[in-house]
Amino acid sequence: MKREGLPRIPKALTIAGSDSGGGAGIQADLKTFQELDVYGMSAITAITVQNTLGVSGVYPLPPAAAAEQIRAVGSDLGVDALKTGMLFDAEIIRAVAAEIRRFGWKRVVVDPVMIAKGGETLLRREAVAALREELLPLAQVVTPNLPEAEVLSGLPIRTMQERREAAKRIRAMGPELVVIKGGHDEGNTRVSESENVSVSGKSWPSSQAGVEVVDLVYDGSHFTELAGLRVQTVHTHGTGCTFSAALTAALAKGAALQEAVRTARAFIQAAIEDSLELGRGHGPTNHWAYRRRQEVPL
Numbered sequence: 051m052k053r054e055g056l057p058r059i060p061k062a063l064t065i066a067g068s069d070s071g072g073g074a075g076i077q078a079d080l081k082t083f084q085e086l087d088v089y090g091m092s093a094i095t096a097i098t099v100q101n102t103l104g105v106s107g108v109y110p111l112p113p114a115a116a117a118e119q120i121r122a123v124g125s126d127l128g129v130d131a132l133k134t135g136m137l138f139d140a141e142i143i144r145a146v147a148a149e150i151r152r153f154g155w156k157r158v159v160v161d162p163v164m165i166a167k168g169g170e171t172l173l174r175r176e177a178v179a180a181l182r183e184e185l186l187p188l189a190q191v192v193t194p195n196l197p198e199a200e201v202l203s204g205l206p207i208r209t210m211q212e213r214r215e216a217a218k219r220i221r222a223m224g225p226e227l228v229v230i231k232g233g234h235d236e237g238n239t240r241v242s243e244s245e246n247v248s249v250s251g252k253s254w255p256s257s258q259a260g261v262e263v264v265d266l267v268y269d270g271s272h273f274t275e276l277a278g279l280r281v282q283t284v285h286t287h288g289t290g291c292t293f294s295a296a297l298t299a300a301l302a303k304g305a306a307l308q309e310a311v312r313t314a315r316a317f318i319q320a321a322i323e324d325s326l327e328l329g330r331g332h333g334p335t336n337h338w339a340y341r342r343r344q345e346v347p348l
């Protein structure tokens with residue numbers, strides 16, 4: 051029964067792997083959706099045995115399990131925006147792509163998860179071609195980190211110029227917007243002007259090696275460098291998942307692409323800055339931080 055007069059609830063779907071440690075994967079995505087006032091749904095592709103010390107087991111589900119979960123929510127609750135995370139193999143990628151095509155979903159964020167921070171494989175090497183050919187043509191936004199951008203583009207990335215070239219090549223594979231995240235860049239590939247992101251009123255000097263983190267955004271005609279303060283912390287488990295989930299939530303609420311990227315950047319910056327210090331290894335980020343900062347003015 052439809053309830054009249056109630057506000058429409060934005061709905062987002064994550065198609066990804068489960069992280070038992072709760073900092074990445076499905077768990078990070080649902081926490082992020084919730085914090086951004088978006089109703090979260092999930093289609094689990096694989097179960098990982100994981101904590102802050104690393105991944106000790108990966109149990110992929112049959113491709114049909116992913117497809118059926120997607121159909122169940124798509125045919126009933128509806129999906130305003132979706133993201134993909136860990137997809138593990140080519141068969142799961144093909145099954146997921148077929149469902150996205152069936153429903154005709156357009157607000158699609160592909161986070162091309164390949165390797166965990168500890169080096170464990172979350173996407174089989176032979177599945178990269180399927181990711182490129184099946185999924186990227188369906189993506190509105192793709193959010194590779196630097197190693198993933200190298201694999202997708204086939205280019206080594208050492209400089210900002212090379213990063214731009216990789217973004218062009220990846221955009222040619224289908225997505226409207228490419229965001230190459232700079233979390234893995236401990237050096238300084240920064241050569242040009244940028245926009246500083248202001249998080250909770252803080253500002254910081256630009257162009258300082260190792261001090262800032264720069265995400266490169268390419269929309270087919272313009273490059274934008276989103277710079278933030280590089281937080282000196284080991285607690286960065288699930289930063290990529292959280293970033294793409296925040297972007298997806300913003301799209302589900304109807305934000306324009308560039309605005310959604312800015313929301314995601316501010317969300318992850320707050321989550322990394324207000325560290326939780328959980329576990330003995332690379333701990334999770336703080337999914338409460340963004341909302342709490344808005345609720346309690348400094």
Ligand SMILES: Nc1ncnc2c1ncn2[C@@H]1O[C@H](COP(=O)(O)OP(=O)(O)OP(=O)(O)O)[C@@H](O)[C@H]1O
Nearest residue numbers: 195231232233234263279280281288289290291293
């Ligand atoms: N130390 C840091 N300080 C501030 N922002 C960071 C830091 N590390 C990463 N980020 C930001 O977090 C987001 C995710 O970037 P990153 O390159 O870490 O993704 P990722 O490697 O896919 O993450 P993961 O594999 O852990 O999920 C980007 O917006 C990036 O700028």
Ligand SMILES: Cc1ncc(CO)c(N)n1
Nearest residue numbers: 067068074075136166288
């Ligand atoms: C399930 C899962 N997805 C993605 C990542 C990448 O952070 C991870 N560590 N675990």
